[in-house]
Amino acid sequence: xxxxxxxxxxxxxxxAQRWYAAKGGAGPTLRTLSTDDDTRLxxxxxxxGAVLYQAPVVVRDDTLTDATADLEWVRGLAARIDGGPxxxxxxxxVTAARVxxxxxxxxxxxxxTESGAQVIVKVFRVLHHGDNxxxxxxxxxxxxxxxxxxxxxxxxxxxxxxxxxxxGTATGHLAVAQEFLPGTRDAxxxxxxxxxxxxxxxxxxxxxxxxxxxxxxxxxxxxxTTPATDDRRRAxxxxxxxxxxxxxxEAPAIAEHAxxxxxVYARVAETSWPDLQRVHGDLHLGQVLAVPGDRxxxxxxxxxxxxxxxxxxxxxxxxxxxxxxxxxxxxxxxGALARDADPIDSGDWAHEARSAFLTxxxxxxxxxxxxxxxxxxxxxxxxxVYEVVYESRNRPDWVGIPLAAVARLAARSSx
Numbered sequence: 001x002x003x004x005x006x007x008x009x010x011x012x013x014x015x016a017q018r019w020y021a022a023k024g025g026a027g028p029t030l031r032t033l034s035t036d037d038d039t040r041l042x043x044x045x046x047x048x049g050a051v052l053y054q055a056p057v058v059v060r061d062d063t064l065t066d067a068t069a070d071l072e073w074v075r076g077l078a079a080r081i082d083g084g085p086x087x088x089x090x091x092x093x094v095t096a097a098r099v100x101x102x103x104x105x106x107x108x109x110x111x112x113t114e115s116g117a118q119v120i121v122k123v124f125r126v127l128h129h130g131d132n133x134x135x136x137x138x139x140x141x142x143x144x145x146x147x148x149x150x151x152x153x154x155x156x157x158x159x160x161x162x163x164x165x166x167x168g169t170a171t172g173h174l175a176v177a178q179e180f181l182p183g184t185r186d187a188x189x190x191x192x193x194x195x196x197x198x199x200x201x202x203x204x205x206x207x208x209x210x211x212x213x214x215x216x217x218x219x220x221x222x223x224x225t226t227p228a229t230d231d232r233r234r235a236x237x238x239x240x241x242x243x244x245x246x247x248x249x250e251a252p253a254i255a256e257h258a259x260x261x262x263x264v265y266a267r268v269a270e271t272s273w274p275d276l277q278r279v280h281g282d283l284h285l286g287q288v289l290a291v292p293g294d295r296x297x298x299x300x301x302x303x304x305x306x307x308x309x310x311x312x313x314x315x316x317x318x319x320x321x322x323x324x325x326x327x328x329x330x331x332x333x334x335g336a337l338a339r340d341a342d343p344i345d346s347g348d349w350a351h352e353a354r355s356a357f358l359t360x361x362x363x364x365x366x367x368x369x370x371x372x373x374x375x376x377x378x379x380x381x382x383x384x385v386y387e388v389v390y391e392s393r394n395r396p397d398w399v400g401i402p403l404a405a406v407a408r409l410a411a412r413s414s415x
Contacts, residue, residue, distance in 0.1 A: 148214055239382075281302065285332075335401030
């Protein structure tokens with residue numbers, strides 16, 4: 001095999017990777033679009049739709065090896081990030097690197113550096129034209145001095161031919177480098193362990209709410225905001241209605257609540273909404289780290305809801321979407337423990353945690369969530385409807401968790 005494997009040689013290797021999207025099909029039909037700067041961008045004309053992958057490889061003893069596991073390639077990637085226009089602080093020389101196991105859609109490499117700092121470099125595997133909100137949002141927060149995200153070292157963009165664009169070229173983010181935070185646990189694990197042990201989470205939940213409010217305040221200061229106009233409200237509610245209709249088709253158990261849910265959506269169409277801004281977009285307890293010491297809660301993965309198109313994920317949104325996502329996550333702690341081999345009733349724990357989280361968020365924003373309670377209920381209902389479909393497809397015995405939330409929220413809002 002040559003040092004530059006052909007697309008035919010590369011195809012079976014790509015098909016075997018965790019991040020390959022069209023598993024179960026006939027296998028990829030690849031076309032290399034770019035091999036600049038020691039990376040390789042290949043288009044797979046899959047039956048389910050064309051997908052562009054970042055697939056850098058090196059050849060060792062006639063065997064294809066993922067370049068993210070090659071120290072010299074990683075050193076070159078770090079140098080390109082340092083030399084690019086989106087560098088905030090230098091990574092410097094990488095002395096050792098190891099790939100983080102378990103990821104499905106991207107590849108993260110933990111790097112030891114000559115300065116003694118540890119940096120995690122996330123290599124995006126599926127590429128899209130435009131800004132990746134996981135990069136731009138955290139760059140904006142880090143540049144503003146926020147400690148609520150891992151400090152960003154920098155990011156790297158690439159370009160590739162795209163006949164569908166007016167100038168024939170697309171650009172997008174290839175990688176981002178951030179501070180690595182060892183010795184941490186995510187908030188889901190912390191909350192689950194506390195609930196299982198009967199330890200109150202109220203103080204931590206209050207601090208979590210305040211931390212989210214701090215993130216939202218900073219984002220509103222450094223990135224554009226816009227009023228929630230009639231057109232924007234209608235667009236958001238149309239998405240909710242469409243999701244509910246799809247849920248009725250796929251999960252008939254939701255049908256008995258559908259009219260009550262639609263009534264909630266209809267009411268909030270006429271109420272006041274908070275201004276729209278950049279948000280996390282897919283927030284739950286698993287997206288937050290508990291960092292030892294005084295730093296507290298740190299937020300991760302600002303890519304937004306995975307099923308939404310990339311361009312939509314950078315559009316200003318309602319900050320209550322993030323609040324609703326966290327409320328649903330507390331509910332899932334109680335639901336998970338109720339399904340343990342030795343079931344635990346932690347409903348009161350979850351109620352207290354939800355209430356404390358909302359208190360912390362109100363304290364952090366200086367606002368009163370009661371002024372937007374119906375809007376928050378609508379976003380929590382929308383999230384629960386999404387969860388009903390997800391659980392119906394993947395964990396049917398868990399579908400009762402979001403169904404109970406749909407029933408509760410619809411009944412409360414109609415009362």
